[in-house]
Amino acid sequence: NKQVIFKDYISGFPKESDMAITCDENMKLKVPAGSKDIVVKNLYLSCDPYMRLLMKTNSGSVWNPYTPGSTIIGVGIAKVVDSGHPDFRQGDLVLGKTGWEEYSVLKSTQGLFKIQHATDVPLSYYMGILGMPGLTAYAGFYDVCSPKKGEFVFVSAASGAVGQLVGQFAKLMGCFVVGSAGTQEKVELLKKLGFDDAFNYKEEPDLNAALKRCFPEGIDIYFENVGGKMLDAVLLHMRVHGRIAVCGMISQYNLAQPEGVHNLMTIVYKRVRIQGFFVADYHPRYSEFLDFILPYIREGKVKYVEDIVEGLENGPAALVGLFSGRNVGKQIVVVAKE
Numbered sequence: 001n002k003q004v005i006f007k008d009y010i011s012g013f014p015k016e017s018d019m020a021i022t023c024d025e026n027m028k029l030k031v032p033a034g035s036k037d038i039v040v041k042n043l044y045l046s047c048d049p050y051m052r053l054l055m056k057t058n059s060g061s062v063w064n065p066y067t068p069g070s071t072i073i074g075v076g077i078a079k080v081v082d083s084g085h086p087d088f089r090q091g092d093l094v095l096g097k098t099g100w101e102e103y104s105v106l107k108s109t110q111g112l113f114k115i116q117h118a119t120d121v122p123l124s125y126y127m128g129i130l131g132m133p134g135l136t137a138y139a140g141f142y143d144v145c146s147p148k149k150g151e152f153v154f155v156s157a158a159s160g161a162v163g164q165l166v167g168q169f170a171k172l173m174g175c176f177v178v179g180s181a182g183t184q185e186k187v188e189l190l191k192k193l194g195f196d197d198a199f200n201y202k203e204e205p206d207l208n209a210a211l212k213r214c215f216p217e218g219i220d221i222y223f224e225n226v227g228g229k230m231l232d233a234v235l236l237h238m239r240v241h242g243r244i245a246v247c248g249m250i251s252q253y254n255l256a257q258p259e260g261v262h263n264l265m266t267i268v269y270k271r272v273r274i275q276g277f278f279v280a281d282y283h284p285r286y287s288e289f290l291d292f293i294l295p296y297i298r299e300g301k302v303k304y305v306e307d308i309v310e311g312l313e314n315g316p317a318a319l320v321g322l323f324s325g326r327n328v329g330k331q332i333v334v335v336a337k338e
């Protein structure tokens with residue numbers, strides 16, 4: 001059983017060498033009699049920014065940090081090989097927390113969804129548009145941002161797993177939407193996805209000027225994925241009664257000290273509402289979300305860009321690549337085909 005092991009807690013940017021590929025020769029593919037364990041064969045693994053937060057002891061996250069010497073844990077799509085649990089049977093496809101390894105023993109079914117796979121959509125979509133990032137974009141935009149037709153929407157990390165959907169949802173709502181991303185290729189991609197405009201924040205470090213150009217009348221909604229300097233600049237452009245949905249702050253995850261944000265008085269002057277949210281709170285609305293999104297996918301009204309790498313051994317590079325913007329779209333690792 002090939003595995004990706006987390007070596008030890010880190011500071012700074014994560015590196016491939018913070019993880020090691022090993023093999024566990026003692027893996028048993030049968031569940032012992034009387035146990036409720038589920039043995040799964042992992043098919044797809046998701047690379048997500050929050051995983052970096054689990055690589056330090058003071059993660060500040062709601063999840064426990066990784067244990068040095070143990071398998072990396074993340075969200076995956078897997079096929080049940082053997083099950084002692086009455087709700088799961090051999091051959092079922094499941095979506096939930098699993099190990100970065102070929103086969104895993106799942107001891108808890110908390111947050112484990114049985115995938116009723118519609119064969120007209122790729123199974124890998126359950127890692128992105130039909131999975132955690134999709135639900136995040138749905139909850140964050142429709143629930144937290146309280147959007148209205150005609151409003152001005154800005155999305156950072158806009159070409160990523162979550163951002164590309166937020167922008168498309170904003171267009172469906174009849175908003176004006178602009179995204180920021182780290183390469184020209186991503187900027188072009190955003191325009192193809194229907195964003196009204198996009199800019200490369202690496203080539204245009206004067207964020208204030210970029211935002212002024214894109215939003216001469218200001219921003220009603222900021223979907224926050226990156227934090228730091230971007231948040232500071234955006235605050236100066238918020239309109240009265242603007243909303244900021246704080247989804248994440250990836251620019252801060254590798255810093256020992258978070259960057260200071262200076263323009264906070266805007267919150268008072270412009271009566272801005274800033275609200276953080278967490279996708280796990282929305283799990284009870286997962287089936288409602290699937291009913292919402294599947295018709296849009298089938299009608300071609302919402303598109304989804306994936307960045308798929310083959311092979312468990314390429315997982316560490318894919319994961320650390322999130323922090324240099326190597327991924328274009330949702331980063332997925334294929335471990336095995338069905």
Ligand code: NDP
Nearest residue numbers: 049160161162181182225226247248249250251278279325
């Ligand atoms: P992405 O697919 O967007 O991948 C991360 C992207 O972030 C990179 O491709 C890169 O794109 C950008 N990035 C990396 N470092 C920086 C930096 N220093 N400054 C600015 N941009 C950077 O990831 P997701 O869509 O999965 O996640 C987006 C955000 O949403 C993250 O903050 C994540 O933690 C958060 N999240 C929160 C959830 C919740 O429940 N609240 C659930 C899921 C995600 P580029 O080339 O454009 O720089």
